Amino acid sequence: MDFGFSEQQRDVQNLARDILNDNVSAESLSQYDDYKAERFDRDLWKKLAQAGLLGVAIDEEYGGMGFGFFELALLLEEAGRTIAPLPLMSHLISAALPIQKFGSDVQKQQWLPGVVSGESLLTAxxxxxxxxxxxxxxxxxxxxxxxxxxxxxxxxxxxxxxxxxxxxxxxxxxxxxxxxxxxxxxxxxxxxxxxxxxxxxxxxxxxxxxxxxxxxxxxxxxxGQAAMQWIAECSTVALCAHQLGASDKAMRMTASYTAERKQFGVLISTFQAVGHRAANCFIDVECLRLNTYQAISRLDGGLDATNEVQIAKIWAGDVGHRVSYAAQHLHGGAGIDRDYPLWRYCLWLRHNEIALGSSAKTLAKLGKRIAAGEAFCS
The missing domain is CATH 2.40.110.10 (Butyryl-CoA Dehydrogenase, subunit A, domain 2)
Structure with a gap:
């Protein structure tokens, strides 16, 4: 069995990565620091709309690509990798998808074409x-x-x-x-x-x-209760995908830094303590990736995903916490230097961690489900 991405998923991921990498940089993000400007890149928003990415999970009859939640989550992961100044999650995940799933034909026709074109902005x-x-x-x-x-x-x-x-x-x-x-x-x-x-x-x-x-x-x-449960789970997993992208970028940024930084004339990446901590970050990020993709896959397939969402939520909060600290420590003073881009990732990782809520509380909820026999593979 092939557990890799399909060709269409790779295409969406690569297209999103190319556009976001070409248009988001430390210099472009600096204009939004300290609320100097509204953190919304409207030109980039238009480019995503023109590329069809705002409609990646919207049905073709409304102008979208007609793909699924998995492809949309890959877009969110790439947005996390660049911490792009865009309202993708609130617009697409928490508002547009519910309209497509639960809305009337009139509501879909009223809002979804504008979602795809970027002319309408929704939030939640x-x-x-x-x-x-x-x-x-x-x-x-x-x-x-x-x-x-x-x-x-x-x-x-x-x-x-x-x-x-x-x-x-x-x-x-x-x-x-x-x-x-x-x-x-x-x-x-x-x-x-x-x-x-x-x-x-x-x-x-x-x-x-x-x-x-x-x-x-x-x-x-x-x-309404069923709709909100679905919206809450999709929004949580989308935030995990964003956290995955940001964690992966911070980890790779740290690996590059330690491979170039010398201390006492020796690359610090060769120090055992540095290598162990960087390796732990890599393991953390890959575990977050697997658990996030598992939750995304079940939601995309219309399967019950409550257990998987809670597991991904726990990993996303804890991994963001650990990776942000390790990245700053391994960078030394550069990790908190606002002239170096890592600090923005660390802020987003901690912001997402807090937005996801207490991992201990989520773990307790999962434990209750296990004790009640509700958390077994099916």
Whole structure:
């Protein structure tokens, strides 16, 4: 059995790598440091759209390539490898894919062509204060009024909310969940800017009796709960793919540095302690790769992936933590020098680690599933 990538997956990966490597550099990223400019490369966004990559997992009838979640995740991995200033995950994974899977024909026709062309920008509000489960909102509630929903509550860390055409979010209802496409310009919506270590534009979204018409409702009740579980798992694995790309790049950057840096007239890569630590990073990254690809593969195939997502999530948080520290230590002072590009990767690795949540807590959840007989291979 061939466990390698298919030809189409290689093509998507190579195309994404070529475009991102050609257009993202330490110099281009420096313009966004300390919020000097909005961290969104619109010219690069247009190039990805022209290459068809924004529609890699969108059906052909809406202008996309018609590939699957695996190909899209490979794009996210390459974005992590370059830490590209693009809203790929929030736009494609957390918002566009749910519209394609759960939306009505009218909703698909309204939004997906614009997703592919890059003319429409979507995002998702998946975070709430003191709540680490996007599929179980606590602070955001919705009540029905005729065919509409009236939503109140608060979401945090909503990327690119100020320029989004719609914001996907979930609210608790009397019979489950409602998943909606919120107009950020609707009456009762307030956006408050947040500052984060990656300099990505993020916002607190406050909702005060905001009316959402039936045309912008994706799913409700039990269907809404199932939809949010799927969205949460896909978004988590996409973040793992981004973490994989960033970890791999930081590890390889460190290997190159230690192969050139001399101390006492000797390459530091020949020092046993340096070699062991670099080897541990390589093992970590490859384990993260295997577990992330396993979760991606099961989601891509429409299989239950809860166990695999939790395993990938644990690895992504821990590997990002270990690789960022090892990379900085093996670089010495250069590792924290802002004139050298490693520091941006370390910030993103720690940001992703925190966004993924506590590995110990996820491990405890996985342990409960194992104890209940719910975590065996099928």
């Amino acid at each position: 509000a998946l975070s709430e204060a003191y709540n680490d489960d996007p599929a179980q909102p606590w602070l955001t509630t919705a009540k029905a009024e005729g065919d509409s929903l009236v939503i109140s509550g608060e979401k945090t860390n909503v990327p690119f909310a100020h320029i989004a055409n719609r914001i996907l979010l979930a609210a608790k209802t009397s019979d489950g969940l409602a998943v909606v496409l919120l107009d950020p310009k609707a009456e009762g919506v307030t956006l408050s800017a947040q500052q984060v270590t990656t300099y990505e534009p993020q916002f607190v979204l406050t909702l005060d009796n905001v009316r959402v018409d039936a045309a912008d409702i994706l799913a409700t009740g039990v269907d």
